[in-house]
Amino acid sequence: MGSTSWNIRVSDATFGNGYDTLAMVKRVADESARGCVYAIDIRNDALENTSSLLEDSLNPQ
Ligand SMILES: C[S@@+](CC[C@H](N)C(=O)[O-])C[C@H]1O[C@@H](n2cnc3c(N)ncnc32)[C@H](O)[C@@H]1O
Numbered sequence: 001m002g003s004t005s006w007n008i009r010v011s012d013a014t015f016g017n018g019y020d021t022l023a024m025v026k027r028v029a030d031e032s033a034r035g036c037v038y039a040i041d042i043r044n045d046a047l048e049n050t051s052s053l054l055e056d057s058l059n060p061q
Contacts, residue, residue: 004044005035006034006035007035009035010037010038011038011039011040012024012039012040015046015050016046017046017053018053021037021039025037025039045047
Protein backbone atom coordinates (compact mmCIF):
# COMPACT_ATOMS: atom_id res chain seq x y z
CA MET A 1 0.00 0.00 0.00
CA GLY A 2 1.58 3.29 -1.01
CA SER A 3 0.51 6.90 -1.10
CA THR A 4 -2.95 7.22 -2.58
CA SER A 5 -5.59 9.80 -3.29
CA TRP A 6 -8.30 7.59 -1.77
CA ASN A 7 -10.03 8.52 1.47
CA ILE A 8 -8.70 5.57 3.48
CA ARG A 9 -9.72 5.08 7.11
CA VAL A 10 -7.90 2.63 9.35
CA SER A 11 -7.93 1.86 13.06
CA ASP A 12 -5.15 1.11 15.53
CA ALA A 13 -6.37 -0.81 18.56
CA THR A 14 -4.31 -0.29 20.58
CA PHE A 15 -1.80 2.54 20.12
CA GLY A 16 0.54 2.01 23.10
CA ASN A 17 3.52 4.32 22.50
CA GLY A 18 2.20 5.27 19.07
CA TYR A 19 4.79 3.71 16.78
CA ASP A 20 2.24 1.70 14.82
CA THR A 21 -0.11 4.69 14.73
CA LEU A 22 2.64 6.84 13.25
CA ALA A 23 3.43 4.18 10.64
CA MET A 24 -0.27 4.02 9.70
CA VAL A 25 -0.54 7.80 9.40
CA LYS A 26 2.44 7.84 7.06
CA ARG A 27 0.82 5.16 4.91
CA VAL A 28 -2.67 6.64 4.59
CA ALA A 29 -2.11 10.39 4.78
CA ASP A 30 -1.00 11.62 1.41
CA GLU A 31 -0.40 15.24 0.43
CA SER A 32 -4.16 15.78 0.26
CA ALA A 33 -4.44 14.75 3.96
CA ARG A 34 -7.64 12.84 3.28
CA GLY A 35 -6.60 9.60 5.00
CA CYS A 36 -7.65 9.04 8.58
CA VAL A 37 -6.34 6.90 11.47
CA TYR A 38 -8.56 6.16 14.45
CA ALA A 39 -6.56 4.97 17.46
CA ILE A 40 -7.53 3.97 20.98
CA ASP A 41 -5.83 2.93 24.20
CA ILE A 42 -7.00 2.52 27.75
CA ARG A 43 -3.93 4.14 29.36
CA ASN A 44 -3.48 7.89 29.89
CA ASP A 45 0.31 7.64 29.63
CA ALA A 46 -0.10 5.91 26.25
CA LEU A 47 -2.17 8.88 25.08
CA GLU A 48 0.47 11.33 26.29
CA ASN A 49 3.31 9.35 24.69
CA THR A 50 1.48 8.92 21.40
CA SER A 51 0.44 12.57 21.27
CA SER A 52 4.05 13.64 21.78
CA LEU A 53 5.37 11.20 19.19
CA LEU A 54 2.87 12.30 16.55
CA GLU A 55 3.37 15.98 17.27
CA ASP A 56 7.17 15.69 17.16
CA SER A 57 7.17 13.49 14.06
CA LEU A 58 4.49 15.19 11.98
CA ASN A 59 4.85 18.83 13.09
CA PRO A 60 8.58 19.25 13.89
CA GLN A 61 9.55 22.71 15.14
C1 LIG B 1 1.61 -4.01 22.96
S1 LIG B 1 0.96 -2.41 23.43
C2 LIG B 1 0.54 -1.72 21.87
C3 LIG B 1 1.78 -1.31 21.09
C4 LIG B 1 1.53 -0.27 20.01
N1 LIG B 1 0.90 -0.88 18.86
C5 LIG B 1 2.83 0.46 19.66
O1 LIG B 1 3.18 0.58 18.47
O2 LIG B 1 3.50 0.97 20.57
C6 LIG B 1 -0.60 -2.83 24.13
C7 LIG B 1 -1.51 -1.67 24.54
O3 LIG B 1 -2.83 -2.15 24.70
C8 LIG B 1 -3.48 -1.33 25.62
N2 LIG B 1 -4.71 -1.99 26.09
C9 LIG B 1 -4.80 -3.16 26.77
N3 LIG B 1 -6.09 -3.46 27.00
C10 LIG B 1 -6.85 -2.47 26.44
C11 LIG B 1 -8.26 -2.23 26.31
N4 LIG B 1 -9.16 -3.06 26.83
N5 LIG B 1 -8.67 -1.13 25.66
C12 LIG B 1 -7.79 -0.27 25.13
N6 LIG B 1 -6.43 -0.43 25.19
C13 LIG B 1 -5.97 -1.54 25.84
C14 LIG B 1 -2.44 -1.10 26.69
O4 LIG B 1 -2.69 0.06 27.44
C15 LIG B 1 -1.14 -0.98 25.84
O5 LIG B 1 -0.80 0.36 25.63
